[in-house]
Amino acid sequence: MRVVSTIGRRLLRSIPLLFTVSLVSFVLSSLRPGDTAGVILGTGATPEQKAIVTEQLGLNRPVPEQYWSWLTDAVRGDLGRSVFSNESVSGMLTNRLPATLSLALLTLIISVVTGVVLGSISAIRGGRVARALDALAFVAMSIPSFWFAAVLIVFFVVRWEMFPASGFIPFGESPWMWFKSLALPVFCLSTSAIAGLAMQMRGQMVATFQSDYIRSLRANGLPTSSILYRHVLKNSAAPVVTLSGLLVVSLIGGTVLMESIFGIAGLGTLAVEATATHNLPVIQGVVVLFTVIVIAVNLLTDLAQTALNPRVDVS
Amino acid sequence: MSIAAEIEVEAPTADASIARAQPHFLRQAIARPSGAVCVVVILVIATACVAATWLAPYGPLEQDLLAARQGPSGAHLLGTDALGRDILSRLLFGGRVTLFGAVIAMTVFSVIGVTLGVIAGSTGGRVDRAITAAVELVQSMPGLIVLLVVLAIFGSSEPVAMVSLGILASPTLVRIVRTAAIAARAELFVTAARVAGLTARQIQQRHILPAVAGPAITQVTLFGAVAILTEAGLGVLGLGVQRPDPTWGNLVADAQDLLREHQWMLVPTGAILVVMSLALGLLGNAIRDAYSGRSLRSTQLEQTWKTMHVPMVATEPKAATPDTDALLSVRDLSVTVNDGTTVLVDAISFDVAVGESVGIVGESGCGKTMAVTAILRVTPPGSTVTAARCALEGRDLVALDERGINAVRGREIAYISQEPISSLDPSFTAGQQVVEAVRHHRGIGKAEATRVALQLFEQVHLPDPARVFASYPHELSGGMAQRVAIARALAGRPRLLIADEPTTALDVTVQAEILDLLREIRETTGMAIVLVTHDFGVLADSCDRALVMYGGRIVEDAPVRSLIYDPRHPYARALLASNPAEIPSGDRLPTIPGIVPPPDRWTVGCRFADRCPSARTDCCTTMIPMSAEDPDRRYLCIHPHLAAQLPEAVHA
Numbered sequence: 022m023r024v025v026s027t028i029g030r031r032l033l034r035s036i037p038l039l040f041t042v043s044l045v046s047f048v049l050s051s052l053r054p055g056d057t058a059g060v061i062l063g064t065g066a067t068p069e070q071k072a073i074v075t076e077q078l079g080l081n082r083p084v085p086e087q088y089w090s091w092l093t094d095a096v097r098g099d100l101g102r103s104v105f106s107n108e109s110v111s112g113m114l115t116n117r118l119p120a121t122l123s124l125a126l127l128t129l130i131i132s133v134v135t136g137v138v139l140g141s142i143s144a145i146r147g148g149r150v151a152r153a154l155d156a157l158a159f160v161a162m163s164i165p166s167f168w169f170a171a172v173l174i175v176f177f178v179v180r181w182e183m184f185p186a187s188g189f190i191p192f193g194e195s196p197w198m199w200f201k202s203l204a205l206p207v208f209c210l211s212t213s214a215i216a217g218l219a220m221q222m223r224g225q226m227v228a229t230f231q232s233d234y235i236r237s238l239r240a241n242g243l244p245t246s247s248i249l250y251r252h253v254l255k256n257s258a259a260p261v262v263t264l265s266g267l268l269v270v271s272l273i274g275g276t277v278l279m280e281s282i283f284g285i286a287g288l289g290t291l292a293v294e295a296t297a298t299h300n301l302p303v304i305q306g307v308v309v310l311f312t313v314i315v316i317a318v319n320l321l322t323d324l325a326q327t328a329l330n331p332r333v334d335v336s
Numbered sequence: 337m338s339i340a341a342e343i344e345v346e347a348p349t350a351d352a353s354i355a356r357a358q359p360h361f362l363r364q365a366i367a368r369p370s371g372a373v374c375v376v377v378i379l380v381i382a383t384a385c386v387a388a389t390w391l392a393p394y395g396p397l398e399q400d401l402l403a404a405r406q407g408p409s410g411a412h413l414l415g416t417d418a419l420g421r422d423i424l425s426r427l428l429f430g431g432r433v434t435l436f437g438a439v440i441a442m443t444v445f446s447v448i449g450v451t452l453g454v455i456a457g458s459t460g461g462r463v464d465r466a467i468t469a470a471v472e473l474v475q476s477m478p479g480l481i482v483l484l485v486v487l488a489i490f491g492s493s494e495p496v497a498m499v500s501l502g503i504l505a506s507p508t509l510v511r512i513v514r515t516a517a518i519a520a521r522a523e524l525f526v527t528a529a530r531v532a533g534l535t536a537r538q539i540q541q542r543h544i545l546p547a548v549a550g551p552a553i554t555q556v557t558l559f560g561a562v563a564i565l566t567e568a569g570l571g572v573l574g575l576g577v578q579r580p581d582p583t584w585g586n587l588v589a590d591a592q593d594l595l596r597e598h599q600w601m602l603v604p605t606g607a608i609l610v611v612m613s614l615a616l617g618l619l620g621n622a623i624r625d626a627y628s629g630r631s632l633r634s635t636q637l638e639q640t641w642k643t644m645h646v647p648m649v650a651t652e653p654k655a656a657t658p659d660t661d662a663l664l665s666v667r668d669l670s671v672t673v674n675d676g677t678t679v680l681v682d683a684i685s686f687d688v689a690v691g692e693s694v695g696i697v698g699e700s701g702c703g704k705t706m707a708v709t710a711i712l713r714v715t716p717p718g719s720t721v722t723a724a725r726c727a728l729e730g731r732d733l734v735a736l737d738e739r740g741i742n743a744v745r746g747r748e749i750a751y752i753s754q755e756p757i758s759s760l761d762p763s764f765t766a767g768q769q770v771v772e773a774v775r776h777h778r779g780i781g782k783a784e785a786t787r788v789a790l791q792l793f794e795q796v797h798l799p800d801p802a803r804v805f806a807s808y809p810h811e812l813s814g815g816m817a818q819r820v821a822i823a824r825a826l827a828g829r830p831r832l833l834i835a836d837e838p839t840t841a842l843d844v845t846v847q848a849e850i851l852d853l854l855r856e857i858r859e860t861t862g863m864a865i866v867l868v869t870h871d872f873g874v875l876a877d878s879c880d881r882a883l884v885m886y887g888g889r890i891v892e893d894a895p896v897r898s899l900i901y902d903p904r905h906p907y908a909r910a911l912l913a914s915n916p917a918e919i920p921s922g923d924r925l926p927t928i929p930g931i932v933p934p935p936d937r938w939t940v941g942c943r944f945a946d947r948c949p950s951a952r953t954d955c956c957t958t959m960i961p962m963s964a965e966d967p968d969r970r971y972l973c974i975h976p977h978l979a980a981q982l983p984e985a986v987h988a
Contacts, residue, residue: 038473049489147640163614165565167572168606171592175599227639231716237759239644240714240834241825242746243776245738249641251772255763277480281573282592292481293573296488304488311481330763331808 140222187284266322385431444502453513550627767805887943
């Protein structure tokens, strides 16, 4: 019951956020200098032609009216049509979502597993693993991912021909090719994510070691395995879960560069294409979809926190 | 590493240290070798870029198709690109755009971050809540996507992109500055300034801004690296300044077009980005270390689970130790920190007989807790424990390794601590924790252990055991939590319970109940107790014998009755005299003048001498031996008869 009401409350509270985000981006769009009709028709267009297109697009109506009609359509799942191709925006988003989601989720799983394991080992054992992790964290923060990706392409694609140079293969088509098409971008994205998560995990565990309850558990002879893998781990997990949530949000935005370098047709490349061509309905659709994903991720993070920490009161 | 990830991954680990800025921390940061090198690298690169017009050997767009795609050579130090343009020259000219963009972003970032952070932190109330809400809203958006939207709307304008980046990243700084400002506001001198009638603005300028300078400059420096990489990333995506104009990002994009034909070009174009962001990152760390007064080596790296394991090192006994039939026999137990230079517990010796209740009294800072936790070897990491002898029923505990001592903990010697609620794991129910201990110590199944745990809950007189069983520690009162902790300590049927100030954190009525419970358990199980306390009432009530500790030493060891009616050591007398229970109400409480000296100022002679009314010159200079005439009581004083004002107290 507690969980259901939590979800309900959070979803209710997210409606104003969605509304604000779409309104702000809509109003900003209407401030855009230049004319959409001119962009569509090209330089040779006559003012009459422009007027017709503007009329068709409804761009001559007042902004609040335009927003209202966009909003009422959006609630019904219709996010409008691309200015150029006349494709439905929701259809474009559905086509592009699997690639981005695969990239983000695969990166998340690999980063969380590796980060937690590395962080735990360096907190428990220290020594070489801890020093290696320090170095990795530092280097990962300073190497630009787009450059690292290029280096990987030079070796794994150009020289050794182990991976395809570009494109995304859906999982349903061939799981192995799916994995191969994602391996390099996921590797690029996970490096810094692993470093961040592992550092967080280590810091949290070391802080937990010093706590009163761990001393009491040790002083009462509980076995090391139970102290570390039951008590320390559970108490160190909460901040790592929070960080993982932030990571998903940033990954979903951050796949843009990887998609562009590895030629993956995902949401990021869609956003870049739309940006370069001022295709506002598409941008608007991408923004709304990202906001929905962010809300969902935050909700999942909070639910995980509640499960982990009995003291968290979600209301 | 996505750009947005860099901004956001950093936020939770970012140091929101509330430490007040040390004066001249920037100078100190530069005085460190790493800080100095970074500053030099950044300045050299930035100056070279600014002076590109004079320094660059070629123009940024100057082509030489005959010299296309060359590696490094005398004519082209860093080689040439697809059109034969000189890479070094393009890097210098491109750096102007990239670094200028980064400076714009950093300016916006710091102006917004510091202004809003200081306002939120020093004003509080509704303003603070509004700013915090706005900050959370911005942080919950994927930064790079918003950046793309802005670029879509305003066209691919570099300044717009960099201003937006500064705005989007600023919540991190707002939060950190706000935390620092709140801490500064809470400090006494700001309160004093407010009382003295300074205006809010004056307080912000004189007290709060200096306090937030350290964290803010650290964050701005670290953000510099993010800004450079983001600017370059936009170039790679084909946004921002358009090719063929050089920027560091456009140069990487050029290199990416030639991954098959001219791989060398990746080296200089990547290296400049890595060098610049490494330098900014290291400099940021150096500044943080400098203002927070941290040493050069990271302390976190040195702490691991292994450092929690404190070994006990055997020493040669100072005096012959006859075998006793004591349950626990301790000789020359010492605890030191800072590589042995600071002594916290100084070679104490005592016995605990079977079923006996021994109290350890003394002011805070005398080493009581250290002494008892050293027996179990749960002293803080970095401490060293040594002993000539530490034996349980004749069995040597000194030589045991961590695994060996862990088998003794809980089963032979159990432990309860001062803070009952925080001594229980907050993430598990009371029942789960006691069941776990029962299962481990008695080797029985879960169902059986649950039954035993509920029995233990009844034994410690927990009201409504079933409800407490399912409760988390934060749902319990202090008294109930201490009963749960005692139940857990009883899980292994120990012969000895170490209770470290078990009632200090509790209400007076609950204190008496817990002491009654401990006495009852002692009577029914025959378990011995070592009870740390600073309350003579507790001592008189619950203990057979008392050890008085001062300055890391046992200064008196006597049966409780003898100690209360006839204390020999001046410190024991002084402690007794300041016991509130002994003073008629309305009278002034006598106190012991002075304070317990900190461990680094402990001397060879009597450590109480400077507070002792009966001290003589020889007290400070000579080594004080433990009195030996009475087998039943010992004291560490060479002038005990001077301390004793009453005739019956004069030792025969």
